[in-house]
Amino acid sequence: MVKMNLLQAINNALDIAMAENDRVICFGEDVGSFGGVFRATSHLQERYGRERCFNTPLVEQGIIGFANGLAAQGSVPVAEIQFADYIFPAFDQIVNESAKFRYRSGNLFNVGGLTIRTPYGGGIAGGLYHSQSPEAYFAHTPGLKIVVPRNPHQAKGLLLAAIRDPNPVIFFEPKRIYRASVGLVPEEDYQLPLGVAEVVREGSDITLLAWGAQMEMVEKAAEMAEHQGVSCELIDLRTIAPWDVETVAASVKKTGRLLITHEAPLTGGFAGEIAATIQQHCFLHLESPIARVTGLDTPYPLAHEKEYLPDHLKVFEALMASVHF
Template sequence: MAKMNMLHAINSALDITMAEHPQACIFGEDVGYFGGVFRATSGLQEKYGKHRVFNTPLTEQGILGFANGLAAFGAPALAEIQFADYIFPAFDQIVNESAKFRYRSGNEFNVGNLTIRTPYGGGIAGGLYHSQSPEAYFAHTPGLKVIVPRNPYQAKGLLRAAIKDDNPVLFFEPKRLYRASIGEVPEEDYTIELGKAEVVQQGTDVTLLAWGAQMEIIEDAAKQASEQGISCEVIDLRSILPWDVEAIAQSVTKTGRLIVSHEAPITNGFGAEIAATIGQECFLHLESPIMRVCGLDTPYPLALEKEYVPDALKVLAAIKQSMDF
């Protein structure tokens, strides 16, 4: 085990992959000698050469077009989109090409070797073009997997599982946690199963559900709630697509209450899908309406970032409202 922040853990996962697969390539804007804008790929070009770790032109649709072709020929394609906000020029390549390769060929060919990494979310005063959380756009697309880690240990294990998966995977990395989150991480290889949520704290009164950087927010809220005699079950969804309906339903059947928190705007955020599904699955067990504590339906602000992002006090208020219903 070694102390790593999330960037080190991601770098370690990529390093293992590059050593494991001679054809694996890392590519994106400034990922070469520069190591990417957040330095996630630092040292890998020196170790594996410019022909395997290289910069691309500033064209996201070109990055994913190339990635689809590389992955279709069986090479692990490790594409980086510099910020999740920049992914939209590549939207067509991802939802109409990457996601449909296997289906349209009747499983004769696929791009299952494709992993798309991208920093997402707020917390760095990035304003409206460097702070968005677009996971819900891609959760609407069959053929993709969408993953979000909450800490360094999760980041390395989930990324390695994503790279080994037989489907194209979008791997959203909470940029606020890159250097802020530090923990014990195995230096050797390991994986964490995709599509499974994790109960990080047992509770009996209310279920709190989030993913990525929002996990520390709901954990803080759960701690404050416990001081007021409210027992919270805290769950990290981890996988947006597919998502673990069974684990969430099992928890809500026990607690009778559910609060979902995410940074993305509340309207049509992934919390809406969770609320609809769990409302159907657990209707007879619910003690109060399912609640969402989310970002606002506005562009992500710069000066008012703290007011926009859900925090522990907002989640705590929702907990009290749910308990008092």
Template sequence: GKDRVFNTPLCEQGIVGFGIGIAVTGATAIAEIQFADYIFPAFDQIVNEAAKYRYRSGDLFNCGNLTIRAPWGCVGHGALYHSQSPEAFFAHCPGIKVVIPRSPLQAKGLLLSCIEDKNPCIFFEPKILYRAAVEQVPVEPYNIPLSQAEVLQTGSDVTMVAWGTQVHVIKEVAAMAQEKLGVSCEVIDLRTILPWDTETVCKSVAKTGRLLISHEAPLTGGFASEISSTVQ
């Protein structure tokens, strides 16, 4: 009811700060930011409060019951304030988990896992999924493990890694590469950005010998650079 689900003033640091306070008491807190582009006013609350609370208190207190949801990525006519993909900013921060699903079916299982996880989580929801075709999602609760990438297609020539919307892009590219060039692509959905599944990715690259990463990001400092440097 209204005591558990309510609107707030349009103040991102207040929304997240309120969620932190609720989580510290032991209750489950889900804070929703209208767009990931507007999460930056809450950056201090997330990075210096939620993420570090357990460490700072010597594990006496924590914000593990906090999940932050935010629409993420580009979509038609989004312009500069409704098109950003800020996961790389938070990938530098120990103490939180960052998750990005590729589909409604994945979103439910991963979101429930975030809510049940004992660490504060940021759950970025690709905006394009809100306008995608309907997917059959089970009514009953189910979980998809965090920090576990999924191999969507096995291959032998090149490993292709993506997350969120770009997973659908590389699946199309993989099909074209096979049809037109005879190139066998292994397609991996990373799903969790922090902490990411290094074992699955490195095992695949050891097999194929090549790695291609596709993501929505500015030219410099994207999370793909972290993956490529780790693999090398």
């Protein structure tokens, strides 16, 4: 086991994948020259050459179009979109090409080897164009898998699984904790399952569900709640699509309550999909309405970022209201 931050774990996963399979290719804006804006791909060009780790023009639609073509011919592209906010110029390539390639050909050809890495979320004073959480847009698209890690151990295992998965995967990386999240990570190659949530802590009074950087918020809120005699069960969803209905439903049937938190705005956020599904599965077990603690229905603000972000205090207030409903 080696101590790594989340960025180092991602770099380590890419290194392992590229060493194991010479078809794995990393590219994006500034990816090759100095390891990208966050240095996630540092030293990979030195190790594997310019043919397998290189810079692209600043054209997101072109990056993903190129990645689709590579994947269709048997390569294993890992394309980086420098910020998740800038994935939208490539939206057509992702939802109309990547997601539908296999379906429209009757599985004669596919782009299943494609992985798209992109840092998402706020907390870095990035303002409205460097802070968004667009996971729900892509969850609406059949044919894509969407993965969000919460810490270095999860990031390495989930990224290796994503690169090797026979389906196109969008891998959202919580940039606020790129360097802040540090933990012990196995040096060897390992994978964590996609589509499977993890019960991080068991409890009896309420289920707290989150993913990515929001896991830190629910953990802090749960510690506060314990001092009030409230037992919280914590679940990291890990994969947004396909999401693990069974694990979440089993937890809610036990606790009778559910709170979901994400940084994306409330309206159309993925918490709404989870809430609708869980009330269908657990209606007779619910002791209070399903709660959502999310970002606001506004463009992401710079000056009022703290007011916008769903922090541990907001989560604590909502979970206590749910318990005392």
